[in-house]
Amino acid sequence: MNRAHSPDDLLSPTGSSDSPGPATSPAAGPTSGPAAGPATPVPVVTSFADLRLPAALLRELTRQGVSAPFAIQAATLPNSLAGRDILGRGRTGSGKTLAFGLALLARIAGQPRAARRPRAVVLVPTRELAQQVTEALAPYARSLGLGLVSVVGGRSISGQARALRAGAEVVVATPGRLADLVERGDCRLDRVAVTALDEADQMVNLGFLPQVTALLDQVPPGAQHLLFSATLDGDVDLLVRRYLTDPAVHAVETSVDDAGRTEHHVVEVAAADKHDAVSRLAACGERVLLFVETRQAVDALAERLLGDGIRAAPLHGGRSQAQRSRTLEQFRAGQVTALVATNVAARGLHIDDLGLVVNVDPPGHHKDYLHRGGRTARAGASGSVVTIVLPQQRRAVAQLLAQAGVVPQTTRVGSGGGELSRITGVRRP
Structure with a gap:
């Protein structure tokens, strides 16, 4: 066993990525877990x-x-x-x-x-x-x-x-x-x-x-x-x-709400109005990353958005690497404006100037929420995260956001969805 702390410690988841920028005072804080130990004092490095x-x-x-x-x-x-x-x-x-x-x-x-x-x-x-x-x-x-x-x-x-x-x-x-x-x-x-x-x-x-x-x-x-x-x-x-x-x-700060650069919205809709709200968000006039839970749901939503006249494309692990790479290049170039993805496919993606992330299906864990939201507001930019919530999902999503340390703006959206323009600037497809 390599560099072991104890023989009893047996073990049974970014174009450029993470481009550096000006450092604020580095935040070294306590980490979770017994193996982490206390934070290490940080030398003053400005260059x-x-x-x-x-x-x-x-x-x-x-x-x-x-x-x-x-x-x-x-x-x-x-x-x-x-x-x-x-x-x-x-x-x-x-x-x-x-x-x-x-x-x-x-x-x-x-x-x-x-x-x-x-x-x-x-x-x-x-x-x-x-x-x-x-x-x-x-x-x-x-x-x-x-x-x-x-x-x-x-x-x-x-x-x-x-x-x-x-x-x-x-x-x-x-x-x-x-x-x-x-x-x-x-x-x-x-x-x-x-x-x-x-x-x-x-x-x-x-x-x-x-x-x-x-x-x-x-x-x-x-x-x-x-x-x-x-x-x-x-x-x-x-x-x-x-x-x-x-x-x-x-x-360093792990919250997606880092420095207040990200706006968080919960949009409560009836099931009959969900796709209309999603379609309006996908047609906001800028590139949008939409998260759903399964590969089948990714394909279905991308096809439906295409039918709405939105330049959408799917991204999931069932597609070949060549297809995935081509889709990402099209999204970065603006040829695709709505990228529909699963958590796994979008892990670690870096897209410059991505202003809107939409949780079409709310994530099951607060860590996934932070990961999804981390696709926007990168390298000092600002962005918005919108989570679509059905009536039966309200309590679970409220608990999830509390665990993520996020206090969202909550808006109920009915048929017609005029409220979406007010909170995110989206327009009708």
Whole structure:
């Protein structure tokens, strides 16, 4: 067992991503879970130049227009660059990708390349997040002459195997595909010096815990581990206990209501009026991300919105990776204005200037509400989250929002839905 705290700790889920911006005073607060420990004091860092980063990375940051670190970057980088394990908590959009990415790249800079034997591994829960992390880190890896490969399901495994055989210092992967490549002998983890786990809670929630632990058990003792998660309870806490040694603990605000940039609305409707309200929201004149619970419901709603004259498209795990990538590009370009998605498909998505998120089906857990709402109001922008609620759902949704720490504006919308224009500026399709 690797870097174990105790032999008794057995284990049974962003275009650019998370672009950094000006740091407020970094907020290091207590984290949940017994493994987290007290928050680590935060050095005062106002510039990347204050950090021990390679000169090539500093030049690339300047080329990318990145001038000052976000809070999570300013909090974690001094410790991660010094080689400490990191336990970071923060919502998506807080700058986690560069927080772990810069440290990871700096740690392995100058190391010799070897076929099938990467020096660093980044594990993420979904293909889309893998793509975004890869795109975000690629220019910084190139600046250091480091090879970076993305390995995910839905793509040719033989092509990914060839890339690994050619040699790549950094692998960004979903756990299942990396486990397949390791089993085939196309990748070995015995030279990995640093790992990063992004959105560790979702990897656990999606059932990847066995693959994650099997992979981390093959990483050499003494490797550095950087774990980032919106929540640190349950099996995430067990991951921390098993693999992190004396981690520096940092947290930034996890509420989707960060800095008051997000407006939250509950729209109460009768069942007969629900689709009319959803259609009006989807036709608001800007890009809208709509969440429903199942793949079948995604397809049905997208088809119905198309019938309403709205440029809608579905996004869920039943579609091929090529279809999903094409849909996301169309959404980013504005060719699709209403993206209908499941929780899993939209995990980790970063869409610039996304102003409206609609919970067509209310989520079942407050963490899912925070995740969904985190798709808007990113990188200092503002946005709105609208949750459609039927009469029988009122009590459950009220409890869910209270757990999420959100106080919404509640509006009852009848046939005709004129109130929607007042609260969100939407128009009739």
